[in-house]
Amino acid sequence: MDTFRVTYHLDVEAGNESSRAEEVAAEQTVEVPRSAIRDAFVAEEILGVVEEIVEAPEEGGFLARVAYSVETTALDPAQFINVVFGNSSLHADTRCLDIELPPSLLAALEGPKFGISGVRKAVGVYGRPLTCTAIKPMGLSTEALTDLLRVFARAGIDVIKDDHGLADHRFAPFEARVTSCLAAIEQVADETGHHATYVPNLIGTPKTVFRQLAFAQEQGVRAVMVSPMLIGLPTFWELCHEHASVPVLAHPAFGGAQRIAPQALFGKIFRLYGADAVIFVNFGSRFSPSERSCRALADGLVAPWSGLQASLPVPAGGIAVESVGSVLDFYGPDTMMLIGGNLQVDPTLIPQRTREFVEAVRDHFDD
Amino acid sequence: MDTFRVTYHLDVEAGNESSRAEEVAAEQTVEVPRSAIRDAFVAEEILGVVEEIVEAPEEGGFLARVAYSVETTALDPAQFINVVFGNSSLHADTRCLDIELPPSLLAALEGPKFGISGVRKAVGVYGRPLTCTAIKPMGLSTEALTDLLRVFARAGIDVIKDDHGLADHRFAPFEARVTSCLAAIEQVADETGHHATYVPNLIGTPKTVFRQLAFAQEQGVRAVMVSPMLIGLPTFWELCHEHASVPVLAHPAFGGAQRIAPQALFGKIFRLYGADAVIFVNFGSRFSPSERSCRALADGLVAPWSGLQASLPVPAGGIAVESVGSVLDFYGPDTMMLIGGNLQVDPTLIPQRTREFVEAVRDHFDD
Numbered sequence: 001m002d003t004f005r006v007t008y009h010l011d012v013e014a015g016n017e018s019s020r021a022e023e024v025a026a027e028q029t030v031e032v033p034r035s036a037i038r039d040a041f042v043a044e045e046i047l048g049v050v051e052e053i054v055e056a057p058e059e060g061g062f063l064a065r066v067a068y069s070v071e072t073t074a075l076d077p078a079q080f081i082n083v084v085f086g087n088s089s090l091h092a093d094t095r096c097l098d099i100e101l102p103p104s105l106l107a108a109l110e111g112p113k114f115g116i117s118g119v120r121k122a123v124g125v126y127g128r129p130l131t132c133t134a135i136k137p138m139g140l141s142t143e144a145l146t147d148l149l150r151v152f153a154r155a156g157i158d159v160i161k162d163d164h165g166l167a168d169h170r171f172a173p174f175e176a177r178v179t180s181c182l183a184a185i186e187q188v189a190d191e192t193g194h195h196a197t198y199v200p201n202l203i204g205t206p207k208t209v210f211r212q213l214a215f216a217q218e219q220g221v222r223a224v225m226v227s228p229m230l231i232g233l234p235t236f237w238e239l240c241h242e243h244a245s246v247p248v249l250a251h252p253a254f255g256g257a258q259r260i261a262p263q264a265l266f267g268k269i270f271r272l273y274g275a276d277a278v279i280f281v282n283f284g285s286r287f288s289p290s291e292r293s294c295r296a297l298a299d300g301l302v303a304p305w306s307g308l309q310a311s312l313p314v315p316a317g318g319i320a321v322e323s324v325g326s327v328l329d330f331y332g333p334d335t336m337m338l339i340g341g342n343l344q345v346d347p348t349l350i351p352q353r354t355r356e357f358v359e360a361v362r363d364h365f366d367d
Numbered sequence: 368m369d370t371f372r373v374t375y376h377l378d379v380e381a382g383n384e385s386s387r388a389e390e391v392a393a394e395q396t397v398e399v400p401r402s403a404i405r406d407a408f409v410a411e412e413i414l415g416v417v418e419e420i421v422e423a424p425e426e427g428g429f430l431a432r433v434a435y436s437v438e439t440t441a442l443d444p445a446q447f448i449n450v451v452f453g454n455s456s457l458h459a460d461t462r463c464l465d466i467e468l469p470p471s472l473l474a475a476l477e478g479p480k481f482g483i484s485g486v487r488k489a490v491g492v493y494g495r496p497l498t499c500t501a502i503k504p505m506g507l508s509t510e511a512l513t514d515l516l517r518v519f520a521r522a523g524i525d526v527i528k529d530d531h532g533l534a535d536h537r538f539a540p541f542e543a544r545v546t547s548c549l550a551a552i553e554q555v556a557d558e559t560g561h562h563a564t565y566v567p568n569l570i571g572t573p574k575t576v577f578r579q580l581a582f583a584q585e586q587g588v589r590a591v592m593v594s595p596m597l598i599g600l601p602t603f604w605e606l607c608h609e610h611a612s613v614p615v616l617a618h619p620a621f622g623g624a625q626r627i628a629p630q631a632l633f634g635k636i637f638r639l640y641g642a643d644a645v646i647f648v649n650f651g652s653r654f655s656p657s658e659r660s661c662r663a664l665a666d667g668l669v670a671p672w673s674g675l676q677a678s679l680p681v682p683a684g685g686i687a688v689e690s691v692g693s694v695l696d697f698y699g700p701d702t703m704m705l706i707g708g709n710l711q712v713d714p715t716l717i718p719q720r721t722r723e724f725v726e727a728v729r730d731h732f733d734d
Binding site: 238252 | 441531
């Protein structure tokens, strides 16, 4: 039988771990009492199987690995998440820690279409980490956002993205913003020779998001950004695989990585669903994931995975220009460094801080 | 200024609550250091405003109410969630507890198209609670699921839904299942005069879900079910408001992955986005929400809300036939009672237990 595996953390007293794990295996598949299962196919091929239970090494509780038949997923992006963590997400004692997938599921869900190499090709930067920042805050006019983009482009930033809070607002409408920012990119390229990449944020219902993507692609954008948990993972999958002709950068907003471990959600599931680059909050930032979970997350984005393309790690979340070196030492050269607000701490020093950031990244791995 | 309010629970030490609340108000809007805000419009109309901070009465920590300009949402279903809880969902110390919306946002997001009265009209039951069960487990063939549906329909159940785990599986494909179940409903109606309502589960990417909905509606279904958190809230909104011509029942699967209180997510946001009926896990069930949060959730579904239709409360999650009376006393007559696996505990007694369930609900509020 073709199976995939999910590891759950169960916050239960010793002695209850086995029955609790069996409950999860049933909850995620048959959702009836075992006494109600009369059908041999259901009992043998559908009901989840608890394969292993071990004590959680540090936090207490137990780690339970459950095997599910690939058939349960119908090879559908929504049903896959449903089997992984649909009802069990509602249990306060259960967290989803890890997924392990066979080639059949990886082939069905496909992963990134462009991956790290496609992002590098779109941006035109090879052999060193990439730099990234965001135009913000929300509330600025299209003109003010474009002015800021020009400052960043002139200072040599590789990727200048919309803040994930920029929607189709009255004060900076999506289409006008895309047109204006792309023109400014060309203008700065003519002036300086540096051709930055502008990445617009897509947000809305499917109709809106697919229309925004089509518009942006027609205008010549070389990458787009979207928040998979805001628009929904199945919508994200359809966007990546049926609509996008450019690399897709995934933002973690609404990811609430509390009941799903960040390394599982951002490190594996986002990649599995097609993110070419994944923004995540770094340890020691204004968010507070552990160093170990960031390591596992970044490793997950690039590890060999049955032929899936690698996703580019994009640590973020309040990194200071001064700590660029230590962050790069941790993540290595296949990284896009995203610094947002820290470039704007002193509005008069934005060009200078941005150049310091650009140079720190450019020079870090040089000898 | 037209504003809406979000209440967060902050798990911080006394003395830090004020600065932490200000951080949330900035994180959800401008996402830059306050020193970087030079624009008056941004400072006055976009940056969130902390209105009140009080100690959390029972659990410790603090409750912070933040006011946001409606303008930040661009009146978009995805951007609204982004402002409510996008980045802050990533903070382990922050939970979203409640939302309060002005008429402008309620009018934009619209809420249920059919509401309780529309569900009652579709099902043809007035003046008493409704009964509901699910055909399952996943893995049964279309024929076996249809046989089970016939048993439930003959025993007098009002609403017979697909289990939320039924997708477009090889062993029970969506279109064949819908056709077969609808025919069985008619057959039992001819035999017994009781016309049950079959509710298929829609699941997949937007393309798949909209196609499933169109097929089901063409075949004459009178309601459908979908899991908003699996397909994504913006996709759910578009389904309800631009595709559905029948009432939509919302299932809570994957709802626990976010750090939002059940009464806010299921009691308000699901209604706001268009759910005509909302399934939620009951206290004392195999899930473990508090009685108080279930009360608040059910109240939220029916409370007057600027003209929005009410959503039908559907308590579920392992309710036993024997406890129907006490559950109905708690939720009252405008309730749909959903009992799934408990009807199937003893496969030989399904018709008998189902009739007991139907009669317990029918008779409960009679004098």
